[in-house]
Amino acid sequence: MQPLKSLTVIDLTEGNYFAGSMFADYGATVIKIEKPDLGDKLRQRGRPGEEGRYHSYYDRAKKSITLDISTSEGQEILKKLVQNADMFLTNISLEKISEYDISYETLKALKPDLVYGLLTPFGEEGPWKDYPDYNLLVMSRSGLQENTGFPEEPTRLGFPLSYMYSGWLLSAGMLAAYIRAKKTGEGAKVSNSSWHMMMSVDDTYVENLLGLNVLPKRIGNGFPTTNPTDTFRCKNGWFSLSIGTDKQWISFARECGRDDWAEDPKYAHDPARSMENYFGDLDQQLNDFFKTITVQEADEICRRAMVPGGPCNTIAELIEDEQVASREMILEMEDSNGQKSLQIGKAAKFSKENEMDNNLAPAPELGEHTEEILNQLGINQEERVLLKKQGII
Amino acid sequence: MPEENKGMLCGVKVLDFTLALSGPFVAWNLADWGADVYKVERLYYGDQARHWDPIVNGLSTLFVAYNKNKKSIEIDLSKDEGKQIIYDLAKECDIVLENFKSGSIDRLGLGYEKLKEINPKLVFLSLSGFGATGPLKPYPCYDAIAAARSGFASSSGKPDGAPVKAGNAICDTLAGTYALNAVLMAYIDAQITGEGTHIDLSMTDVAMETVAESLIDYSYDQDFQMRTGNHDRYFAPYGIFKAADGWVSIIVDSEERWAVFCKELELASIMDDDRFVNNAKRLENKEELIEIIENKTERLSRFSIEKKLLEAGVPASAMLTFIEAYTSDHTNSTDVLQMVNQNNIGMMRFYTNPLRFNDEVCSIRSGTPLLGEHTVEILEDIGYSEENIQELLKEDVIGESLI
Numbered sequence: 001m002q003p004l005k006s007l008t009v010i011d012l013t014e015g016n017y018f019a020g021s022m023f024a025d026y027g028a029t030v031i032k033i034e035k036p037d038l039g040d041k042l043r044q045r046g047r048p049g050e051e052g053r054y055h056s057y058y059d060r061a062k063k064s065i066t067l068d069i070s071t072s073e074g075q076e077i078l079k080k081l082v083q084n085a086d087m088f089l090t091n092i093s094l095e096k097i098s099e100y101d102i103s104y105e106t107l108k109a110l111k112p113d114l115v116y117g118l119l120t121p122f123g124e125e126g127p128w129k130d131y132p133d134y135n136l137l138v139m140s141r142s143g144l145q146e147n148t149g150f151p152e153e154p155t156r157l158g159f160p161l162s163y164m165y166s167g168w169l170l171s172a173g174m175l176a177a178y179i180r181a182k183k184t185g186e187g188a189k190v191s192n193s194s195w196h197m198m199m200s201v202d203d204t205y206v207e208n209l210l211g212l213n214v215l216p217k218r219i220g221n222g223f224p225t226t227n228p229t230d231t232f233r234c235k236n237g238w239f240s241l242s243i244g245t246d247k248q249w250i251s252f253a254r255e256c257g258r259d260d261w262a263e264d265p266k267y268a269h270d271p272a273r274s275m276e277n278y279f280g281d282l283d284q285q286l287n288d289f290f291k292t293i294t295v296q297e298a299d300e301i302c303r304r305a306m307v308p309g310g311p312c313n314t315i316a317e318l319i320e321d322e323q324v325a326s327r328e329m330i331l332e333m334e335d336s337n338g339q340k341s342l343q344i345g346k347a348a349k350f351s352k353e354n355e356m357d358n359n360l361a362p363a364p365e366l367g368e369h370t371e372e373i374l375n376q377l378g379i380n381q382e383e384r385v386l387l388k389k390q391g392i393i
Numbered sequence: 394m395p396e397e398n399k400g401m402l403c404g405v406k407v408l409d410f411t412l413a414l415s416g417p418f419v420a421w422n423l424a425d426w427g428a429d430v431y432k433v434e435r436l437y438y439g440d441q442a443r444h445w446d447p448i449v450n451g452l453s454t455l456f457v458a459y460n461k462n463k464k465s466i467e468i469d470l471s472k473d474e475g476k477q478i479i480y481d482l483a484k485e486c487d488i489v490l491e492n493f494k495s496g497s498i499d500r501l502g503l504g505y506e507k508l509k510e511i512n513p514k515l516v517f518l519s520l521s522g523f524g525a526t527g528p529l530k531p532y533p534c535y536d537a538i539a540a541a542r543s544g545f546a547s548s549s550g551k552p553d554g555a556p557v558k559a560g561n562a563i564c565d566t567l568a569g570t571y572a573l574n575a576v577l578m579a580y581i582d583a584q585i586t587g588e589g590t591h592i593d594l595s596m597t598d599v600a601m602e603t604v605a606e607s608l609i610d611y612s613y614d615q616d617f618q619m620r621t622g623n624h625d626r627y628f629a630p631y632g633i634f635k636a637a638d639g640w641v642s643i644i645v646d647s648e649e650r651w652a653v654f655c656k657e658l659e660l661a662s663i664m665d666d667d668r669f670v671n672n673a674k675r676l677e678n679k680e681e682l683i684e685i686i687e688n689k690t691e692r693l694s695r696f697s698i699e700k701k702l703l704e705a706g707v708p709a710s711a712m713l714t715f716i717e718a719y720t721s722d723h724t725n726s727t728d729v730l731q732m733v734n735q736n737n738i739g740m741m742r743f744y745t746n747p748l749r750f751n752d753e754v755c756s757i758r759s760g761t762p763l764l765g766e767h768t769v770e771i772l773e774d775i776g777y778s779e780e781n782i783q784e785l786l787k788e789d790v791i792g793e794s795l796i
Contacts, residue, residue: 001590003582022574047627048673054609124752126727132644132708136625136632140642141723143715145633147560149550154640154712155557156623156633158548159603165570166747169422172573173748176401176426179581188401191749196729199718200744201566203414203455209719210741211447211454216715221537221546221558225446229537231546231555238556240541248533308522308535310542312556315607315617318544326527329598330608341612344605347598348575349524351505351591352582 002027018167024061059363066367091119104189123193135160142198166194232290238312255305400427416492418569424462439764460761467765467792524595539564543600568596629675644708735760
């Protein structure tokens with residue numbers, strides 16, 4: 001099923017692909033506007049000399065046109081593109097939006113039912129609004145970064161979490177606005193800030209501050225209210241255990257052959273089995289126990305006990321994993337240059353699915369669709385040659 | 394008086410069976426964006442999350458945070474009359490959400506196959522830890538396990554240290570965020586084709602997005618390095634550095650910025666050092682570089698480093714603790730927080746929905762409902778007579794526990 005196949009999105013984003021990819025993966029025509037020389041900086045990401053490998057994933061199923069929107073001709077073409085689309089998506093700075101005259105007000109005047117999506121790092125108001133847009137800086141200002149990792153020092157998450165979240169919430173909000181635009185003929189501006197997103201999904205706020213009147217603590221792989229939740233080193237790798245109830249704990253203890261854990265009143269109940277005890281001798285006992293078994297044995301114990309537990313998989317395990325295979329979460333794709341790569345699959349599984357759904361077009365070469373799309377807009381070849389000569393496309 | 398509903402999804406009706414966190418997060422966003430959400434809850438007990446610590450005035454603060462703007466209808470789904478209510482509601486609704494243990498809703502006779510006979514346009518989301526297929530389907534999954542199995546945890550931390558999950562239950566809400574997209578795109582499709590669909594979405598599948606780059610690396614190199622500690626893999630210096638009073642994030646992603654960075658931090662002596670002369674060299678000698686920089690930053694405060702670098706055009710930020718972020722000038726001068734009048738508790742300060750539609754905050758039309766608060770109202774709306782409703786109450790098919 002390609003639920004968005006009737007949708008056209010003009011994607012003027014830089015360095016943040018999540019919203020555009022959500023649309024493209026599910027069938028929308030996503031036309032990415034890139035700078036004539038280098039394109040989106042995502043194309044440059046990679047080891048020196050090997051840049052561009054990730055672009056094959058970030059930009060799959062999208063179209064690429066090059067356009068210098070700092071020129072008035074470029075802005076005119078962008079406006080024409082928007083008039084022929086359903087949605088416009090951008091994360092360029094507020095300053096540039098005003099400089100290029102592509103605010104929501106301007107574009108709405110040209111197309112009243114336009115859905116205009118804007119992604120900012122810190123919102124459109126307040127003292128931080130013009131701060132640089134980097135995931136690491138958004139995370140640093142959110143509190144979650146400081147709160148992630150072991151007590152000794154915070155841990156940086158190894159992927160752009162704030163962008164992932166805010167991009168996906170924005171795309172969902174844009175779909176909501178599109179639903180309304182279809183009913184009423186009236187479009188909307190939808191905006192999201194990556195920082196606000198990270199603040200609002202921090203459930204430790206409601207747990208700790210609103211509920212317990214204490215501040216959240218950095219507790220490694222633990223969890224403030226249910227225990228034991230932690231990651232343990234087994235003979236051959238790392239294993240994660242997450243006990244949610246007393247019943248699960250007792251079931252787990254029995255499957256481990258450790259009736260003493262199940263019966264000792266010190267451990268039998270949360271909150272007695274809570275952080276204080278947990279990081280005391282129970283933690284040590286669990287660490288000692290897991291050291292003696294393999295990840296596979298730990299997994300078996302958890303399955304028999306029906307408690308949440310699982311190995312900390314790496315790519316090596318994921319590519320062999322039966323669950324991953326049955327979910328089609330790793331797809332073998334071919335880039336436009338014929339290079340094969342493994343890519344993350346599409347998480348939404350529709351019952352109306354058909355076998356063509358995973359046939360996603362390879363990521364485009366920079367400007368691959370410039371000619372085709374400008375032609376569709378009625379810009380003839382002569383004009384295109386001139387635009388090219390001027391460096392606008 | 395409840396505020397007027399001007400939301401984008403005004404008129405969209407959602408039948409919501411979800412429990413705990415990920416599903417209620419989906420329903421809560423739909424409600425914030427204007428949909429009518431009927432939260433179906435177990436008779437006399439309700440959503441298990443109503444009983445989660447911490448509890449204030451009899452209400453779980455976690456539960457209260459994720460169930461605003463919804464209506465609660467309390468039903469015994471094991472009784473035929475209870476099921477009949479669901480069939481009647483399904484006729485009126487556009488979207489169904491559930492996250493029971495895999496297959497439970499089918500056994501209750503309320504699964505997609507059954508409800509689609511009543512309303513073929515229904516979009517029906519099943520959200521679970523591992524999905525409705527595969528060998529892990531029957532097993533329980535929490536946030537930390539989705540983080541482990543998906544590779545999320547293996548992607549963070551020191552190369553020789555333990556994998557690290559996020560400091561809160563990220564996988565739940567990340568899956569919920571993805572699910573919102575799936576539900577709304579299927580709704581759009583149903584409007585066009587007249588035919589709904591079932592969506593099978595798993596938290597672990599969604600969390601796999603975090604290993605996208607490592608997977609590409611593996612395809613090209615037959616090798617991968619999933620976690621690189623607190624520093625970026627392609628630029629140096631780019632990461633988290635020790636300061637006198639905490640940590641500071643610094644990003645040097647161009648040669649121009651390297652020169653400025655060295656000048657501002659008075660590190661001129663290393664600027665042209667052979668080991669650090671360009672990004673490739675700096676990456677190669679990253680550990681030495683970090684040590685030299687931290688020798689300097691350790692003696693300065695987070696905020697003085699941030700100020701110096703930002704003013705000179707080098708992206709940087711002091712790392713804020715939760716309470717510093719929560720009480721920052723930026724928080725106080727924007728509309729990220731809002732007071733909500735919550736039944737049984739009174740005024741509480743919550744985050745607003747991060748989305749702005751036409752620059753307006755999503756309104757909180759009502760706080761989180763008490764169990765069964767809207768049972769009667771909803772049944773009246775779909776045409777149940779008062780007599781009929783009284784009968785159902787008496788026979789313990791429906792409830793108004795108000796807890």
